[in-house]
Amino acid sequence: MRNHMKLFLTLSLLLPGLLLSLKSQVCTVDVNGQTFAMGDGSSIPAGTPHTFTQPATNYGFTLDIYSLDNSFNMNINGTLLATQEIEFATGAGLTQNIQFADGAKWQDGNVPAVWSISGSASTTPAVRVVISPTGGITMFGSKSSGGPLLPLVLTNGNAFNTISWNTTGNNSVTVTQNVVGPTRISGYGSGKNTVPCHCTQPGAAGTPAGFTKMGILTKGSKTVTNWPESVPNGHIVLDASDKGMVISHMTTAQRNALVPVEGMLIYNTDLKCVQLYRGSAPAIDAARTGWNCISRGCNENR
Structure with a gap:
C-alpha cells in the first residue's frame, strides 16, 4: 500500500544455550x-x-x-x-x-x-x-x-x-x-x-460463544430476523436508522469525581479520547488499570 507500508524486522539474539528470535513491526507513511x-x-x-x-x-x-x-x-x-x-x-x-x-x-x-x-x-x-x-x-x-x-x-x-x-x-x-x-x-x-502500526489481524473465525439478550430499538419495527438474539457476543444491541449513541462528555476533574464501575465509558474532553474504566485488577493486561483511552490495536500485542 502506497500510504502505509509495513516492514517486519527479525532480530536473533544468541545467548549461551539459548536462541531468542524477536520480531518487530515497522509501519511507515x-x-x-x-x-x-x-x-x-x-x-x-x-x-x-x-x-x-x-x-x-x-x-x-x-x-x-x-x-x-x-x-x-x-x-x-x-x-x-x-x-x-x-x-x-x-x-x-x-x-x-x-x-x-x-x-x-x-x-x-x-x-x-x-x-x-x-x-x-x-x-x-x-x-x-x-x-x-x-x-x-x-x-x-x-x-x-x-x-x-x-x-x-x-x-x-x-x-x-x-x-x-x-x-x-x-x-x-x-x-x-x-x-x-x-x-x-x-x-x-x-x-x-x-x-504507529494498526491492527491488521483477521477476525476470529468459528462459532460464536453466545448471543445478545437485550436490545434498544428506535425504529418502527425490527428489520433483522430474531433481533437482537441474532447478534453474537454482545450484551446490549442499539439499533436506529437516524440516531447515534452519545456517551457522557466529561473533563478529567469531573471523571475523577465519579464512583466508577468496571466497563464504564466516557468521552474525556481534556484528553480528547473515549476512556474505559478497567478496574483495579483487570484479568487481561493487568498493568492497564483505572481509566484508559481506547486505541486501535491487536489482542496479540496486548
Whole structure:
C-alpha cells in the first residue's frame, strides 16, 4: 500500500544455550510522494534528470520504478547511488552490472529483458530502491510483471555508495539515465516517516460463544430476523436508522469525581479520547488499570 507500508524486522539474539528470535513491526507513511516519467512515451525527453526535494524524514526514501529501459543512477544529497550507471541489459557493448541475489539475470533465458517488465502502484514495481535513514542502500526487482520483489546485488565492479540522509533538514534526490538507444524510466518516489502500526489481524473465525439478550430499538419495527438474539457476543444491541449513541462528555476533574464501575465509558474532553474504566485488577493486561483511552490495536500485542 502506497500510504502505509509495513516492514517486519527479525532480530536473533544468541545467548549461551539459548536462541531468542524477536520480531518487530515497522509501519511507515509516504512524505511528499511524486510520480515521474521520462523518455520514450513521455513528454519529457530521455535523459532528463528528475529531482525530488524531500523534507526531513526519519525512515529514509523509497523509489519504485514501474518501467525501465535500460539503466539508471541516482544522486542523493550530492552522492551517487552507485559508483557506475546501474545497467540491466546486455549486448550492444553494454556491461550488465546488476542481478538477482539467486544468480538470475535479465535476458538469461529465464528472466525477460527489464524493459518488458512493468509494475504499478496497485501491484509491485519492476525495481525498488530503498534508502535507509542511516544511508544504507538495498534494491529489489521482479522477474515478471506484477511478480514478487526479490533482492538484487551489484556485479562487475559496481558498488553502492553510503548515502548521507538528512533526518532534520531537506534532502535532494535526482534520478538520471544514460541515453543508449530507446531509453525510458517511470515510477514513484517518496520519503518515509514511521507511524504507529494498526491492527491488521483477521477476525476470529468459528462459532460464536453466545448471543445478545437485550436490545434498544428506535425504529418502527425490527428489520433483522430474531433481533437482537441474532447478534453474537454482545450484551446490549442499539439499533436506529437516524440516531447515534452519545456517551457522557466529561473533563478529567469531573471523571475523577465519579464512583466508577468496571466497563464504564466516557468521552474525556481534556484528553480528547473515549476512556474505559478497567478496574483495579483487570484479568487481561493487568498493568492497564483505572481509566484508559481506547486505541486501535491487536489482542496479540496486548
